[in-house]
Amino acid sequence: MARKILIQIRRGLEADIGSLTAGELGYCTDTNKLYIGTASGNMLLVAAQTAGDMLKSIYDTDNDGKVDTAEAADSVPWAGVSGKKVFPESSTEEAPLSIPHGAAPASPVNGDMWTTTSGLYLRLNGTTRTMAHTATWSTVSQAEAEAGTATSQRLWTAQRVAQAVAAQAMPKGPITWNELKGV
16 A cells, blocks of 8 residues: 555654653654653653563553552551551451461571461570460369479469469468467
């Protein structure tokens, strides 16, 4: 087909393209970018695939300086994710924090917290502390509470504490001088 009219646009080096008038196109021969003039200045329309540019006109359509799809990050509960964090209260639907079981870190640093299938651990002042261990989750027996023989760190219920106190308490009623002296 024969060409009847040739439309040319401003072209040249990107540094020399200058201000385009509204609606005027400008092609940069060195970067393969295509601009269009607007009332507020030149707007990039297309950049060659080899240039690697993210086009503001494509990725920041609302012109707020953020990539449009990254704006979803603004809706996370911890806006900015810096400073002290307060977790929301738990609900019947979910807990505010979950630390899944894994392996202990090879080089934990102060403040690290992790769980394994055997317990919950915390690194504090250069020492790894066992906060709870499955082997220590048993409660003290009544016999141990009354005899005062429970020596391992385990859980105590209010009932076991009352039994231990009652077993070690002095009997009610009148006492003799020898009983008071412990003779």
